[in-house]
Amino acid sequence: MVLAAYQQDYSPVADSLGLSSLVAVLPLLILFVLLGVLRVTAWLASLIGLATALVLAVAVSSMPAGDALDSAALGAAFGFFPIMWIVVNAIWVYNLTVETGHFDVLRRSFASISDDQRVQAIIIAFSFGALMEALAGFGTPVAISSVMLIALGFRPLKAATLALVANTAPVAFGALAVPITTLSGVTGLTVDHLGAMVGRQTPVLALFVPLALVFIVDGRRGLRQTWAPALVCGLTFAVFQYLSANFWSVPLADIIAALASALAVLAFTRVWRAAEPYQESDDAADDAPGHGPGDEPGEEPQPARIGDGPGAALRPAEPAGPDSRWDVFRAYAPYLAIIVVFVLATRVPAITGKAPAKPGRTGTGIESVTHIVRWPGLHITNASGGPVATTFKLNYLSAAGTLLLIAGLVTLVLVGIGPRRALRAYGRTLVQLRTAILTVMLVLGLGYVMNESGQTTTLGLWVAGAGAGFAFLSPILGWLGVAVTGSDTSSNSLFGALQITAAHQAGLSPTLMAAANSSGGVLGKMISPQNLAIAAAAVGYEGREGILFRRVIVWSVVFLTFMCVLVYLQSTPVLDWTVVGTPATAAP
DSSP: OOOOOEEOOSOTTTTOHHHHHHHHTHHHHHHHHHHHTSOOOHHHHHHHHHHHHHHHHHHTSOOOHHHHHHHHHHHHHHIIIIIIHHHHHHHHHHHHHHHHTHHHHHHHHHHHHOSOHHHHHIIIIIIIHHHHHHHTOTTHHHHHHHHHHHHTTOOHHHHHHHHHHHSSTTGGGHHHHHHHHHHHHHHOOOHHHHHHHHTTTHHHHHTTHHHHHHHHHHHHHHHHHHHHHHHHHHHHHHHHHHHIIIIIOSTTHHHHHHHHHHHHHHHHHTTOOOSSOOOOOTTOOTTOTTSOTTOOTTOOOOOOOTTSOGGGOOOOOOOSSOOOHHHHHHHHHHHHHHHHHHHHTTTOHHHHTEEOOOTTOOSSOEESSEEEEEOTTOOEEOTTSOBOOOEEEEETTTSHHHHHHHHHHHHHHHHTOOHHHHHHHHHHHHHHTHHHHHHHHHHHHHHHHHHHHTHHHHHHHHHHTTGGGHHHHHHHHHHHHHHHHSOHHHHHHHHHHHHHHHHHHHTOOHHHHHHHHHHHHGGGGGGOHHHHHHHHHHTTOTTOHHHHHHHHHHHHHHHHHHHHHHHHHHTSTTTGGGSSSOSOOOOO
16 A cells, blocks of 8 residues: 655745745754754754654644655664764774773874964964865864864864864865765756856865964953964965865865865974963853853863763873874774775776676676665655655674774774673763763754645745845855754755755856855854754863853854855845856846
């Protein structure tokens, strides 16, 4: 027996798109008010938001209750795999290095580059975080960067804030440019054109992000004293991201830019030194004046005890002598293993899951260990009668989380950890992340209910009705999509085709509007409840996601406004010379 398909209705309230949009935005509004205003713990806020989305899907959008619950289950499954599968294995690798003392060696090694925490924030949160984003994506850079900053002496909430704000400019080219290749697939535009256009937007953002990081660390004094290395980092990253995206390789844009910016800062610090190197004292408050928008006095909890989470470990006593070269190598070994494994993942069939083509056949091979599962019981069509994707991708070998697990197994050999000790560490990691896992699964369940019921498309169509002013609002669609799903890839899949349709209707460049979706989306990453939960869990402060939200929301809105202005100017004669292809297209 074939169940009847649910057909989405984008104007279910009085046949009005505007009124329907006001209703559709309620789950998000409730979620963010609970997080940012009422300070409700993230898992409970996400549960209430999901319940609201389910009620609206059934009562307003006339979605069958079974389909609504099934959509939530599909989202929850995606929240665990691949998203939290990545985070669990990333934190496990970190916990292994902490347990053996190698992370302390790594901290001392980074500290030897510069004893100024403002410079350390630039290198770790921005450059190293960009490299992790390029290789793995999702929550990996936030999880790893934040705990590395803590090992250098940063207080947990400040470390998490820095990691979230830094994870912006590199996101569109993350995971070897998967967001852009996805955008190409849903819009029909070429990867080269989309990559080049995004490469003329996010590099401008990259100029300012390192400056924001030093402001978060040390306020106006930080800007006065360390603007030079911040500008060197941002400018180098911007130039190489632009060059790679436009002339060399779209998938490698972040890798090239991250390595170039890190090397530039390292070289610059050999000839430059701040007049007053900054190192926060152990009793310094994270909410001291000048630590950036969103801070409120009295929000910094007392440091947790050792064993309460990765961010809770107190700094150990320094060794009597310098670390040996072998110790330094083993400290860097897990991250070298991660880089090598992810690079090989694009070359070795046994890792990628692509089997070589059989003799006598054309093609590059087939997906041998990746299964595309049609989610049972879920049959949905859009308002035009076309099918809505309800599949689940189970790429258990080539998933970023599995590659991190492989890197962790390599780490066991390199740092000399036995299987029993590794298993115990894995168990502790699962216990440590249990709240974050629940939160992310609930958030993705909320996102999928909104998507499958048509609520998200309702919001998108309403924004797309702005005519020529859509050029200014276009990045907001991407921002909204990432805020809901936590993924620029998902946002591009959700709104990419809508951006193209709106561009034709308003006589704007389709390439520009599609790229704006991805470039605006990167700024929703820091406020996504999914990423907030990952950051809070990484630093050992589960349940305090609301504090992080208030610390990053202003940065997100400020950068989003900047991106909206940039895209609007690119749609006008002022900057239309930066647009790839034809600046504007007439309405069909």
